[in-house]
């Protein structure tokens with residue numbers, strides 16, 4: 535739902551009146567940051583790996599949600615929320631957006647939710663429903679955690695808005711070496727295994743926020759690699775390489791808030807992976823890449839800030855008939871069984887399965903110098919590489935895992951190749967089937983439409 539507020543409109547119409555003639559009037563931007571601890575207080579089921587058999591056992595590294603609030607000289611605001619979570623599903627994100635919208639007079643297009651996709655964080659409500667077998671106590675712990683998380687994210691967004699102060703923004707790019715394509719072709723089909731010859735994007739996008747006197751206040755960075763150095767055998771809460779990178783930067787630059795966004799890393803894993811030592815290695819390597827960009831020549835960004843948020847219906851391939859789901863109830867695979875049970879329940883309730891998913895896309899333009907495209911779901915790298923080719927890599931930032939993490943977003947190529955990202959993962963996510971091959975054109979077409987709207 536969209537709202538317009540008299541104050542908001544006034545600031546758009548009368549920029550000269552609403553902007554005071556002080557030192558701030560020379561500043562193109564205001565920025566504010568805030569951080570809140572979202573570490574689970576009690577043992578909780580951990581998100582991302584189906585093989586786990588018990589709740590978390592202790593905390594190896596604390597989890598945070600952070601907010602970066604930006605305001606241009608017309609008073610247009612955007613709040614970017616980042617988090618050490620597997621992802622915000624729609625059912626968790628939208629009530630938060632409603633509350634932030636009401637309390638701070640922000641439209642939906644001015645609120646962006648992003649997650650690091652750590653697989654060593656808590657399960658949140660209504661995500662990957664076929665993956666976990668939660669008992670009553672664990673399900674209650676997840677509900678309790680999710681409610682507290684929603685309160686904390688509303689608070690952190692508000693705290694960042696209260697922190698708004700004159701700032702300058704600049705953009706630069708670096709590179710980190712550890713993302714490797716993880717789809718390998720075997721005789722039986724595509725499996726998850728490092729594929730150094732496969733497509734990957736190792737670029738690190740860096741947005742620098744400086745306050746009065748050029749003091750570094752915040753750094754927002756984006757990298758396209760699954761945040762899964764640690765595997766399903768880890769039972770300690772941990773923010774993985776993205777958390778280590780943020781903490782390393784915050785330690786090296788006291789007083790600075792470092793915020794991580796995940797790019798289109800749906801089909802990339804850190805390589806090598808599997809140990810706590812490797813988490814630290816990859817985190818340090820990403821932090822070093824960011825530091826190198828901060829120390830080099832960065833391009834200064836000017837306004838105006840222009841956000842847009844819309845949904846497009848991504849098409850599923852035709853779903854199997856009821857008899858097929860009934861047959862799958864007898865599958866030896868427990869996940870197939872649960873999925874079939876859930877699909878039959880939808881068929882009983884609605885008479886049919888959904889033929890598409892209302893997929894959110896958010897685009898934020900920073901003047902002529904940067905277009906930030908925030909895609910939902912676990913987006914494979916083909917989307918990122920194609921958008922950079924079609925829209926110009928030097929002015930484009932593409933993130934995945936934003937606003938609604940509800941499925942992998944395979945490209946036409948990946949849909950046709952099959953494998954985990956294309957097919958098997960849809961079972962865990964409780965979706966009615968793989969995407970239709972047209973998914974790529976529909977998604978890319980909508981991004982172009984939104985980008986044109988902001989020209």
Ligand SMILES: [Zn+2]
Pocket residue numbers: 651760800912
């Ligand atoms: Zn994933």
